[in-house]
Amino acid sequence: MYRSKRKWPGPKGTHCDVDVIAGHAIGEHSAIERFLTARWGLYSTFLGRTLYAPITHETWSLHEAELTSLDDGLMDAAGFAIPDADPLVHWTPGVGVRVGRPCRVRS
Numbered sequence: 001m002y003r004s005k006r007k008w009p010g011p012k013g014t015h016c017d018v019d020v021i022a023g024h025a026i027g028e029h030s031a032i033e034r035f036l037t038a039r040w041g042l043y044s045t046f047l048g049r050t051l052y053a054p055i056t057h058e059t060w061s062l063h064e065a066e067l068t069s070l071d072d073g074l075m076d077a078a079g080f081a082i083p084d085a086d087p088l089v090h091w092t093p094g095v096g097v098r099v100g101r102p103c104r105v106r107s
Contacts, residue, residue: 006074014077016070022091023064033062033090042099050107054100065091 006014026033041054067089075082 019069020065050105053102
């Protein structure tokens with residue numbers, strides 16, 4: 001189970017709960033799988049400024065997965081439309097991640 005709860009900005013108590021059943025490991029990742037999962041940085045805001053921090057990690061061990069339960073209020077709270085299509089679902093046992101020093105993104 002994956003659980004996320006939005007603390008700020010509201011609405012208070014907005015959350016996302018996801019349950020999946022992990023399947024077989026995927027040997028070679030497709031282009032779309034790499035695009036959706038191979039992230040090498042993260043963005044955040046602090047005191048009204050956008051910050052970027054580089055991250056490094058080994059290649060994900062992706063597995064096929066089946067979505068068994070989804071209770072998601074985060075998309076709507078963020079102002080995104082809920083897609084009509086079935087979600088693309090993968091699972092990973094995780095990897096170690098190193099986060100570098102954040103720096104201000106210049107516009």
